[in-house]
Amino acid sequence: MKKILALLLAALFVLALTACSADPLYTSTDADNEAATGASEASPAVSKDDYPDSFQGLQNYLIDSGLLSDKDNDKVETYAELLGAENGVRYTLSSTAFIEFYEYTDTTSALAKNVLDQVAADGTFELVGLDPLTGVLSDSGKYMAVYNADLSYDYDAILSPFKKW
Numbered sequence: 001m002k003k004i005l006a007l008l009l010a011a012l013f014v015l016a017l018t019a020c021s022a023d024p025l026y027t028s029t030d031a032d033n034e035a036a037t038g039a040s041e042a043s044p045a046v047s048k049d050d051y052p053d054s055f056q057g058l059q060n061y062l063i064d065s066g067l068l069s070d071k072d073n074d075k076v077e078t079y080a081e082l083l084g085a086e087n088g089v090r091y092t093l094s095s096t097a098f099i100e101f102y103e104y105t106d107t108t109s110a111l112a113k114n115v116l117d118q119v120a121a122d123g124t125f126e127l128v129g130l131d132p133l134t135g136v137l138s139d140s141g142k143y144m145a146v147y148n149a150d151l152s153y154d155y156d157a158i159l160s161p162f163k164k165w
Contacts (some may be wrong), residue, residue: 004092012136013101024164034069040136040151046061046064046065048061048161048164053165054102055086055087055103055138055143058101058143058162058165059089059101059140061161061165062158062161062162065161067157067158067161068091068093068099068158069091069092073092074091074092075089075090075091075092076088076090076092077089078090078100080102080103082127083102083111083112083115083127083144084104084109084110084111084112084113084114084115084116085102085103085104085112085115085144086103086104086105086106087103088100088101088102088103089101093153094153095152096148096151097147097148097153097155098147098148099145099146099147099158100145100146100147101143101144101145101146102107102143102144102146103142103143104116104141104142104143104144105142107141115135115144116137116141116144117126118135118152119135119136119137119144120137121137123135123136125160133146134146134147134148134149136159136163137163138162138164139163139164139165140165143162145158145159145162147159158159
């Protein structure tokens with residue numbers, strides 16, 4: 001019964017995130033286009049080796065690289081346990097684009113294993129029959145990024161350094 005309740009809560013959470021980010025009447029603005037292209041201009045002086053191998057280290061590296069905003073209103077803690085993760089955070093990239101990062105320190109739970117196995121297999125995962133979400137695992141397998149692949153945001157600028165983490 002607890003597993004069913006956990007899966008239902010996870011489904012509601014993902015549905016809420018999807019509903020909040022979807023806006024069929026949205027049209028791109030100059031500010032969104034500038035944000036999308038500005039994200040690809042990472043600072044070459046920032047080295048991954050200068051940051052601790054931790055969830056906060058990953059975030060600080062991406063922020064210092066100019067790929068994420070460090071403004072408090074652009075960053076929101078997520079309910080990571082709904083995906084079997086220990087920590088999670090969502091960054092707003094534009095009015096419709098977002099990226100979430102999750103830390104998996106214990107991959108033995110059934111929920112964590114299920115999500116990570118799905119993402120490893122085909123780059124997507126599904127919770128309780130909802131539309132598949134796009135996910136990417138870091139090379140270490142400790143971190144997962146989730147994003148809205150339907151948008152025309154330049155996610156590769158963020159995902160390329162993320163994968164090396």
